[in-house]
Amino acid sequence: xxxxxTVRPPVEAPAPEPEGRGSRPTPPWMQPRIGIPVVLVVWVIxxxxxxxxxxxxxxxxxxxGFHTWLNSVKDSFDLHRxxxxxxxxxxxxxxxxxxxxxxxxxxxxxxxxxxxxxPQVGFLGAVALLAFLGLAVAGARAGASVLITxxxxxxxxxx
Numbered sequence: 001x002x003x004x005x006t007v008r009p010p011v012e013a014p015a016p017e018p019e020g021r022g023s024r025p026t027p028p029w030m031q032p033r034i035g036i037p038v039v040l041v042v043w044v045i046x047x048x049x050x051x052x053x054x055x056x057x058x059x060x061x062x063x064x065g066f067h068t069w070l071n072s073v074k075d076s077f078d079l080h081r082x083x084x085x086x087x088x089x090x091x092x093x094x095x096x097x098x099x100x101x102x103x104x105x106x107x108x109x110x111x112x113x114x115x116x117x118x119p120q121v122g123f124l125g126a127v128a129l130l131a132f133l134g135l136a137v138a139g140a141r142a143g144a145s146v147l148i149t150x151x152x153x154x155x156x157x158x159x
Contacts, residue, residue, distance in 0.1 A: 123159065127151065 028034055058064070063071075081087055109126050112119050121129065127150050135143030153159050 123154065127154075 107113060108120050109122070110119055127147065130150055131143050131147040134146035150159075
């Protein structure tokens with residue numbers, strides 16, 4: 001019997017992984033525990049140094065050259081608004097679509113339709129829908145966060 005020897009090529013070490021964004025250490029000045037106090041100190045020093053500089057109030061009837069230029073740009077824009085295809089077609093279409101969506105959501109959530117004393121969904125239904133959406137999309141913590149946030153909006157009178 002003869003044995004045949006198989007020669008295998010030598011095993012090479014795997015190539016090192018290229019360094020990505022997260023593999024480099026953050027410079028010390030970019031770490032929040034150092035960067036935030038630095039920004040606050042710069043802000044306070046800047047407010048002390050620049051106190052009273054270029055902050056004088058002008059009267060309501062007084063205009064500077066910059067105000068006059070801005071008014072002329074606005075007047076030119078308003079003058080040519082009806083002739084501009086892009087503004088009428090693109091932005092007008094976006095505006096009409098958003099108005100339609102908001103109107104439909106108002107009819108569904110907050111405005112009672114004709115013949116009904118209450119809206120279709122109402123406040124509690126909107127809270128339940130939003131909390132369920134947060135739960136379904138991002139999990140229990142997000143659902144609870146959405147629920148607490150919407151109830152806080154109602155408590156503070158923002159609903």
